[in-house]
Amino acid sequence: MYGLGMIKGFWVTLKHFVNSYTEDVQWLGRNYIDPEKLRLRQSSKGKGLFTIQYPNEKLEVPERFRYIPFLIYEEKDGKQEDRCTSCGICAKVCPPQCIWIVRTDDPVTKRPVPAPKEFYIDTDICMNCGYCAEFCPFDAIKMDHNYELASYDRTSAHVYDKAKLSKPLSYYASIRPTDYEAEEKARAEEEAKKAAKKAAAAKKE
Ligand code: SF4
Ligand code: SF4
Structure with missing residues (x-):
């Protein structure tokens, strides 16, 4: 019958419209704040909005x-220890070139120290490709989950400095538990291999 599809479509819309109100009554007081309600609405069991x-x-x-x-950064003996060695690989591979790093210098010898003195990322230019995280040999830079960065201030708010970029290892473990576990396992295996090599060399001497 001509127009049957349209009637069916309107019926579905009407059902969801009415069910939005019945669900609102069922979840009174917990609506739009209970994550369980959101999960239900997003599932195939969701009947209303x-x-x-x-x-x-x-x-x-x-x-x-x-x-x-x-x-x-890792927390060791109450101190914050940056994983970054300021090697500069992330800045080199970053396609839009939005990373700036200033390496630390030894105050006495003036020789470079493997630690960043300053580290900046222009968040307006970053295209979230993840190359920096992929290429970092020290697992020092990772991709974040926080997407609520909007602000009215262009310069001071959108160019992130080292303080704003730094987060503890525990935060990384909380947002990416699978990657964290795999990396820690690989790190432990690498350390064990190094220790075994050292012990074998010491035995030979
Ligand atoms: S974040 Fe990683 S790749 Fe970038 S400078 Fe630091 S250690 Fe090197
Ligand atoms: S994620 Fe951003 S900072 Fe990292 S390489 Fe891509 S564009 Fe550069």
């Missing part, structure tokens, strides 16, 4: 989601 009421509701991002990079 299925759009996201941002910013009251936010979709969970997948573990491999990537946005602006951040620098990892």
Whole structure:
């Protein structure tokens, strides 16, 4: 029958419209704040409204989601230890060239020290490709999940300095548990290999 498809479509819309209100009553007081409700609405069991009421509701991002990079530091003996050695590989491979690094110099000898004195990323230019994280030989730079970076201030707010970029290893472990576990395992294996090599060399002497 001509127009049957349209009637079916309107019926689906009407059902969702009415169910939006019945679900609102069912979830009274927890609507748009309970993540369980959002999961239900987004699933095939959702009967009413299925759009996201941002910013009251936010979709969970997948573990491999990537946005602006951040620098990892480890906490050892109450001190923050940067993983970054200021080797400059990330700045070199960055396609839009939005990373600037200033290496630390020894105050006495003036020789370079493998640590960044300054580290900047222009977040307006970064295209979230993840090359910096892929190429870093020290697992020192990783892609973040935080995508809420909008601000009215162009210069001071959007060019991230070292303090703003630095986050603890525990944060990385919380947003990317799978990668973190695999990297830590590989790191431990590498350390064990090095220790075995050292021990074998010492035995020969
Ligand atoms: S973040 Fe990694 S690649 Fe970039 S300078 Fe530091 S150690 Fe090198
Ligand atoms: S994610 Fe890509 S564009 Fe952004 S800083 Fe890293 S290499 Fe550059």
